[in-house]
Amino acid sequence: RVAITAGRIKWEEYLLKLQLEENVAHHVIETVEELSEHVQMFCKALGERHHKLREQKDLYVGCFKRPLTVDKHGHGLYQVWVAQLQEIRSVTDAAAQALAEAYPSPLLLWQYLKETPQDIAVESISNIPVRRGVGALSTTRKVGREAARRIYQCFTSDNPNDGIN
Numbered sequence: 212r213v214a215i216t217a218g219r220i221k222w223e224e225y226l227l228k229l230q231l232e233e234n235v236a237h238h239v240i241e242t243v244e245e246l247s248e249h250v251q252m253f254c255k256a257l258g259e260r261h262h263k264l265r266e267q268k269d270l271y272v273g274c275f276k277r278p279l280t281v282d283k284h285g286h287g288l289y290q291v292w293v294a295q296l297q298e299i300r301s302v303t304d305a306a307a308q309a310l311a312e313a314y315p316s317p318l319l320l321w322q323y324l325k326e327t328p329q330d331i332a333v334e335s336i337s338n339i340p341v342r343r344g345v346g347a348l349s350t351t352r353k354v355g356r357e358a359a360r361r362i363y364q365c366f367t368s369d370n371p372n373d374g375i376n
Contacts, residue, residue, distance in 0.1 A: 292317060299365055301358045309341040309354065310362070317366075324366045333359045 226237045240246050279294055281287040289311060296307035314320035324332050337359035343350050364373065 289315070296362075299358070299361050301355070301361060303341075305341045305343050306339075306354045306358060309339050310336070313339050320362075321366050324363055329363060329367075333363050335359075336362055 223239075226239075229235050230237060238249070240249060279287060279291050281291060292315075293304075293307045293311045295317065296302050296310050297304060302310070310320070314323065327335070333356065337354050337356045339354045340351050341354055343352065
C-alpha cells in the first residue's frame with residue numbers, strides 16, 4: 212500500500228511539473244465511467260468547435276468597424292460621439308443616434324446632467340424617442356430607464372474606478 216501511494220505522489224509531481232512548465236492541463240481518471248464522460252465531453256467540444264469559432268469571428272467583425280476620423284474642420288465628430296455613447300452597455304446604435312441628436316456634444320450632456328437632479332435627469336433621458344427602421348415599417352421607442360441610469364452614472368461619477376456598467 213505504501214509503494215502505491217508513493218508511486219501516485221511521484222506521478223502527480225510529474226504531472227504538476229508538466230502543467231507548470233509546459234502549460235499542459237491534465238485530469239486523473241480513475242474509473243471507466245469517468246473515462247466515458249471525458250470522451251463524451253471531448254467529442255462534444257470537437258463538434259461545437261467550428262460553430263464557436265464562427266460566432267467568435269462574427270463578434271470581432273462587429274466590434275472592429277472602420278476607424279473613425281475627424282478632419283481639421285470637425286467633420287466626423289458626430290460619428291465619434293455616437294461611437295462613444297455606444298460604449299455604454301445597453302445603449303444601442305439607434306439610441307446613441309437619438310441621444311447625439313438631443314445632445315450634440317458630450318459637454319452639453321454633461322452640463323445637463325450636472326445641473327439636473329438624478330431622478331429628473333434619468334427620467335428625461337429615458338423618454339428620448341428612438342426611431343428604429345425607415346419608411347412604413349419604422350417604429351418608435353424610448354431610450355429606457357436602465358440605459359439612462361448608466362449614462363447618468365458614466366457622466367456624473369467622480370470615481371475614476373467606476374466602470375461603465
